[in-house]
Amino acid sequence: MKPFLSLGLLLAVFISCKHEIAEIPVPPPGTPTGPNVPDPSPQGICFESEVLPLLLSNCAMTGCHSASNPAEGIALTSYASLMNGGEDNLVVPGNANASELIEVLLEDDPDKRMPRPPAAPLTQSQIDLLKQWINEGAQNTVNCAGCDSTQFAFAADVRPLLQSACVGCHSGTFPGGGVPLSTFEQIQTVALNGRLWGAVDHQQGFSPMPKNSAKLSACELAVIRKWIQAGAQNN
Ligand code: HEC
Incomplete structure (x- = not known):
């Protein structure tokens, strides 16, 4: 049944106030869902706008992999420090599975996992992003498109930006400055x-x-x- 037809039917049923049970059309499995289908990133993962903010906010905190006195000699503050850091196989371009960086993120043992507790582990989508970047050759891609200042909805635009650049420091037991930025309400408060x-x-x-x-x-x-x-709405 065509969606418009069934919508029309549904409306007709309501408008005519007949006590009939309208059938709600269910799309067959495998039907593409229009705007919800994610766009494949045409240029691949961008180091500057996607990978680096993630490393800075989840790994490069003071006392961890910051530029001053980095843990294990590994500073995760720039492309150069990541690629020429303490270990040869930290990032193996083209091979995420052989890269130490990915291995430590997936570690089950909390004493070995990065980031170390009480920081939360990276999310699966953050890990997938790093893996994809490595598998695409771990390039130092900068000035990539990806920000469109005409789009400023919370869920699609603002939240992902804060998620990569801020949330690593602003979550967990001791969020930076006592300012948690994990939930909409927390973000709206400081907005x-x-x-x-x-x-x-x-x-x-x-x-x-x-x-x-x-x-x-x-x-x-x-x-x-x-x-x-525009009012810091949850849109
Ligand atoms: C590397 C860790 C780190 C990152 C990344 C980080 N913050 Fe912070 N943030 C802190 C710390 C720590 C403080 C407490 C003040 C200080 O030490 O400078 C703070 C304080 C704040 C404050 C309170 C500032 C004030 O003066 O009232 C806000 C708001 C804030 N951060 C928002 C953000 C946003 C938004 C981002 C991302 C764009 C971000 N932070 C990224 C660690 C971080």
Whole structure:
């Protein structure tokens, strides 16, 4: 049955107020779901905008793999330090399964797993992103497209940005500055009280964020600013 036809039927049933049970059409399994089908990333994973923020916020905290006194001599703060770091097989371009970086993320033993507890393990989609980047050759891709400042919905645009650049430090038992950024409500609170914008825009009186790394790009800042200006809604 055509979806329009069945919708029409459904409406007709309601409008005519007949006590009939309308049949709700169920799409057959395997039907593509339009806008929900993820676009394959045409240029592959971008080091600068996807991989680096993930490493900076989940691995390069002070006391972990930061530039000053990095654990095991491995600093995870730039492409160069990642590729020329302490170990030869930290990243094996083209082979995620042979790369130590992936192995430590998947480690079951909490004493060996990275990031170390109490930090939460990376999510499966974050690990998949790193694997895909390595399997694509672990290139130092910069200035990749991927930010569109005309799109500023919370779920599709703002949250993924914060997820990669901020949440690693702003979650768990001791979120940075006592500011958790995991749930919508937590993010909305700092969006509406001005601290989110003050921090990412590096305004006086706020701690500049993301901590210890470059300011977000002008496009990323525009996405956040427009979302806040539109009322910081859960859209
Ligand atoms: C490497 C860890 C780290 C990353 C990455 C990070 N933060 Fe922070 N954040 C902190 C710490 C620690 C503080 C407490 C203040 C300080 O030490 O500078 C803080 C403080 C804050 C504050 C309170 C600032 C104030 O002055 O009131 C906000 C808001 C904030 N961060 C938002 C963010 C956002 C948004 C991002 C991502 C764009 C981000 N942070 C990325 C560690 C981090």
